[in-house]
Amino acid sequence: MKTYFFALIILLAGCSKALEEKPRGLVVGSEGLSSQAGLEAALTGAYGSLMVPWESGFTTVSQIAMCMGADDLTTHPGSNKEEFREFDRFNVSSLNSRMTPIWRGCYKVIQSTNNIINNYTAVKDGEEATVHAIVGEAYFLRALSYYWLTRYWGKVPLLLTEKYSAELLNVQKSEPAAIYKQIEEDLKKAEEWVPNTKRNPGRPNKGSVKALLADVYLTEAGWPLKDASKYALAAAKAKEVIDAKATYNFDLYQDGFLKIFAGGTVEDVFTIFTRGQWSTYNSFYGLSTMPENEGGWSDFFPELNFFHNFPEGSRKDATFSTSFVVNGVTIPWQEVTTKHPYYKKFTIQSGNKATYMSNNPVIMIRYAHVLLIYAEAQARSAGTPSPEAYAAVNAVRQRAGLGNLPDGLAGPVFADAVLNERAWEFAGEWSRWFDLVRLELVEAANEDKDPGDLEPGAITKEKYWMPVPGADALVNPNL
Structure with missing residues (x-):
């Protein structure tokens, strides 16, 4: 070993x-x-x-x-x-x-x-x-x-x-x-x-640094440090990125949600670019998120309650694969071996998706992260969401084909709505776990699982x- x-x-x-x-x-x-x-x-x-x-x-x-x-x-x-x-x-x-x-x-x-x-x-x-x-x-x-x-x-x-x-x-x-x-x-x-400009697409610029710092502040406000003063710092730092998005060449990408995961869009705040060769390649796109029925490995896929609760619309359609072609016949997800849908966003390939070695990037921070960090942190720090916080979360929702959040929400209610938005927007992108940990919601998220999912042991x-x-x-x- x-x-x-x-x-x-x-x-x-x-x-x-x-x-x-x-x-x-x-x-x-x-x-x-x-x-x-x-x-x-x-x-x-x-x-x-x-x-x-x-x-x-x-x-x-x-x-x-x-x-x-x-x-x-x-x-x-x-x-x-x-x-x-x-x-x-x-x-x-x-x-x-x-x-x-x-x-x-x-x-x-x-x-x-x-x-x-x-x-x-x-x-x-x-x-x-x-x-x-x-x-x-x-x-x-x-x-x-x-x-x-x-x-x-x-x-x-x-x-x-x-x-x-x-x-x-x-x-x-x-x-x-x-x-x-x-x-x-x-x-x-x-x-x-x-500097303000990335030295190449796989490097950070000043906006990338600010975005990561905003995320760090948001995390520090929760468990285990629980320093609530960091919410204001998170909001302020994320706002610096939003206000200078033209300088940093950041924005929400609007020409197809799935294209974000091929990399190279204005959504990239910090992205690791692979080469698809033996020296460096991405191995979690493709076979890792395909059912055995398609020749995949079934390493990971969404829990059933999460899938069912996900708001209907274009983002859901782009996020999940719900039908599969097996021997020329299309079958629904209920008929695959695991009886689960799978993540479509991790099967976007150049060429055959049934591979474990691709040149797809690993997108570590997206501009959508910045918007939702700002919206949540501002509401939690001020107690009342600002018009700018509404604009930030609603921009993400509008791209997803959803309506705006209702006006007049109390700060905690608004923040919880943003937290849900983070779950949907970054589904499967290793973000939800860290959100649940910092807000001490791991136990609640693991209650009342669908019988088709794995039951957890004791959680402490x-x-x-x-x-x-x-x-x-x-x-x-x-x-």
Whole structure:
């Protein structure tokens, strides 16, 4: 079994040796960062760690599996899906391999970005604006990585060095408050240095940084920190993005909901672009979300109550596959093996959808997120929704083919309506779980399940967080 956190320690210990062996961008020692080109290579390696197929990052089904405690995702009741079912039933083993790509990928990114952040001042040949942009992106990626780690695992090791020391083998976990403090500091630095224009489509711009910071503030306002003062900060930061959307080239994409998931639209706030090759590809589009009747794997699909409660309209039609062609015959979802609909938004392919290896992007933050962060946070902070908050949520609803929310809603009622809108808009996009956790609604969302869905075990706050991957905890009992 691979030891993922220990592997990070080996990376830290072996940077200089890795340089001698001419690595392909994943690890660059501090000696290689004396030039702007070296900084850029190290940053490319950091992005690469977000999308190593089946090994590290977000291009496998890991982040979807880990969010199955929400009511928008479930899995096959049998077959070889035991690791998926553990998340849906709240009995996750520390040996569950579906967690390791996220854990490993985030810490590999942290190692690479620590290297950049701690050594960029050695660069003598670079243009200041470009060097600052590179380092700003490194701060953004480190914050993004810690954000995912603490939302999934709660207390995690906070590592800010790229150098190995024996003490790292006994590192303690830090409380979420300390992790969030570092995330905020990193994003504020990134906000200062990342430019308004993306250096390429797979990189953030200043608006991307602000959007992530707004999302962080929204999360901090809920469990476990429960700092309600962050709602106002979330609203203010999201509003900065909305007011400058032309500067950042962001907007709601209006020419077909499904096209958003092919990437490259104005909806992209931060997106990981894959190449569809063995070096980097997306493996959760296609077979992962197709029924066995079509030759798929049935890794994930929506829970039945979630599907039935989803508002009718163009967005529902685009979100779900409800009929399937089997041997030339079209059958409804009630007749497939699992007796569930499936997610259409993750079968948009160039070519045959029945594949596990595509060049589809991983859309991490959409402009719709920004609008709904603003609407919810403004209502929760002020107690009464503003006209701008209504405009934000109604823009999303109008694109979905729905009417506007009723005027005159009280703040909590309006905020709950926005929360529902987030569920529908981001169905299956690993957003619903984090919403339920921050608002302590996990238990309520798992009550009264349809008999056709998996029944969860006992749910406690401890089970909101994942166990540290077992091999790493074995190396360091402090984990």
